[in-house]
């Protein structure tokens with residue numbers, strides 16, 4: 001298949017940086033630079049390192065270079081009626097596969113179909129010593145060695161620069177329908193829990209300003225049956241696109257926080273709050289730090305201002321024992337701390 | 349005569365200060381039941397077996413072992429098939445058998461908090477009354493422990509649709525060898541920092557001892573039904589698997605059995621299988637009534653078009669159970685064909701099924717050892733069962749050699765040496781085939797981050813470079829030498 005392989009070039013730059021102890025800023029489409037602390041250093045550009053390397057619909061696996069644009073990847077899947085089931089946000093059309101996996105962000109379907117990490121089958125990476133390493137593979141099940149490829153999802157390149165990635169893909173559903181209900185958040189989520197328990201084919205949920213929206217994905221007949229059981233008004237499917245790519249007005253707030261909580265925790269009827277993932281994901285504007293509040297609710301918070309790289313703490317602080325093990329893991333992959341240093345935490 | 353550790357009696361006395369005397373086993377006859385796991389070809393008595401009941405006791409045991417530099421092996425139910433829980437001669441075996449309580453069932457959030465020694469099936473049994481179940485269902489589920497499942501990233505018949513252990517757990521409590529307590533994952537759907545939940549799953553007891561697990565529960569599907577399709581050629585059956593999946597159907601299970609397995613299973617449980625078929629496929633669809641009806645008929649047509657010679661759809665729950673009974677009893681059924689069998693666990697890309705099965709049957713002829721195939725076809729996870737007789741001198745060695753060859757065929761086909769049983773002691777040499785020295789060094793560095801002195805389950809999972817050099821397999825990887833400019837050791 002076509003594309004452009006920059007592996008050797010990238011490896012040389014990392015080897016050099018390792019010798020000179022030069023910090024590297026890994027970037028590709030720059031669509032997700034807001035998601036983390038600002039990194040100072042020499043640019044390691046992954047854009048141009050692109051191309052789909054293998055894709056066979058019957059294998060449910062796609063392998064591509066990390067700089068491959070997500071829209072290109074999805075177009076290829078579309079031809080076979082398949083999809084990235086975790087619905088990664090694009091933010092801009094420059095978004096790349098590597099960025100999606102490195103940030104580990106997942107869209108509206110996450111609570112129902114799984115997260116980015118759940119679909120990672122294998123990865124080729126270059127660690128902080130400039131060694132090109134391959135973990136996992138292109139098969140569905142693989143327990144040889146530690147699951148380093150999944151560990152890369154969400155590590156934002158701090159453990160290794162993603163070079164190639166293999167993802168599990170899924171068939172698209174035969175049909176998709178959105179149902180809307182005028183109901184408050186607490187009551188709406190109670191219904192949702194019951195419907196999930198009944199096994200209704202729900203693939204996304206959103207509560208915002210007094211409306212609960214649910215997406216159903218299944219066969220035509222099964223959706224009809226679910227609708228007659230659940231009620232609600234059939235509306236268009238655009239909402240999920242806006243949520244997935246974070247173009248919904250809610251995401252335009254500069255003081256936005258992302259709260260990840262146990263789904264049934266403390267669902268209040270706050271109008272400004274947008275609730276996804278069956279209650280497990282809350283988007284909320286606040287000028288105060290929400291780390292402590294999230295911790296008390298057994299979850300975590302992320303500062304989520306789409307427009308700016310932040311010098312402030314973006315991610316929930318880690319407990320001391322966890323921070324210590326994180327540092328040792330970072331050391332194991334990137335002993336001189338040259339890969340996106342401080343991107344996740346100042347200490348990493 | 350078993351050689352004893354010079355300080356054995358002193359060590360036992362120290363352990364008896366931590367645990368009640370009955371929870372410290374040290375007499376040979378008490379140690380016997382622990383000398384192997386499900387891979388009984390390897391046997392070793394440990395220095396002692398301890399059966400802690402509290403996390404505090406585990407803490408004290410690990411602190412003691414760290415101080416004395418005594419290696420530690422964790423053991424769940426001992427059903428592992430790769431020698432992962434094989435004791436070490438100078439090591440302590442920590443059995444989690446007494447950690448057998450389900451601590452909490454959260455119906456609203458559909459999760460359960462369980463101790464590691466709880467049996468896999470006991471979780472589904474406990475939540476059935478709420479219309480819930482725990483999805484990963486290894487064939488050993490009546491016996492194996494959830495802690496062992498996490499340590500091996502166990503799979504099962506339903507993994508094609510519902511994922512492996514790693515997809516079905518939320519949170520772990522872990523004690524490291526230094527006595528550090530880590531809460532990994534959370535009750536939310538994600539956690540800040542690195543995905544240590546993924547790293548811990550499948551780590552074969554090398555990174556820490558798992559003391560508590562929060563699992564995800566799923567609502568029991570409204571309906572499930574199964575199709576039994578016969579084929580007059582194994583390769584055609586393999587192609588049918590690809591056709592079903594390419595068409596957009598995601599069966600809950602898609603299992604293949606070859607003629608020998610069909611015969612053995614039918615003899616054993618009278619499953620009513622078509623005994624003259626070269627291969628059968630069991631294709632299960634689950635979901636809502638309408639969804640199942642829709643997809644079942646589609647799958648049926650596809651199988652027909654893919655060359656099935658006969659198709660049966662289970663008429664009722666009873667017949668469905670009967671179709672599955674044969675598959676579930678396949679291993680013990682094959683066990684009756686020969687004094688011993690050896691179960692392999694390679695995984696390959698599905699489109700390689702026909703080629704790899706042909707290659708396996710050639711190897712079987714070459715070695716004069718029959719091979720029976722029963723496997724998770726939907727996932728491409730093969731379980732060739734090599735039939736042999738351990739009482740014939742040299743036959744076990746030849747069987748192991750043949751097994752090693754099969755795994756190498758899997759790697760060549762773009763697959764892996766283990767899909768779900770783990771590396772353990774058994775596949776340590778084949779790790780040198782699948783990974784190059786830098787990759788192995790990276791694994792060792794990860795291990796060091798958790799266990800700097802290498803006291804947890806040493807010698808398993810990841811081979812030393814020295815071992816690979818001896819095995820002679822530290823060579824060409826993915827067709828090329830890594831970093832040819834660097835010096836070879």
Ligand SMILES: Cc1cc2nc3c(=O)[nH]c(=O)nc-3n(C[C@H](O)[C@H](O)[C@H](O)COP(=O)(O)OP(=O)(O)OC[C@H]3O[C@@H](n4cnc5c(N)ncnc54)[C@H](O)[C@@H]3O)c2cc1C
Pocket residue numbers: 385386421422423424425426427428429431432433444464485486487488491492493494495496497498499500501502503504505552553554556557558559679768769805
């Ligand atoms: C007949 C049969 C059928 C099988 N079918 C399947 C199948 O379909 N799918 C499948 O995946 N496997 C299967 N297996 C293999 C085996 O049952 C699984 O690997 C299972 O997960 C092992 O669980 P266990 O409790 O027996 O673990 P053990 O065998 O006791 O231990 C396995 C490994 O886990 C480690 N370990 C155990 N508990 C802990 C803990 N609490 N903390 C840290 N490490 C721990 C041990 O050190 C060891 O390395 C089968 C085995 C048999 C005998």
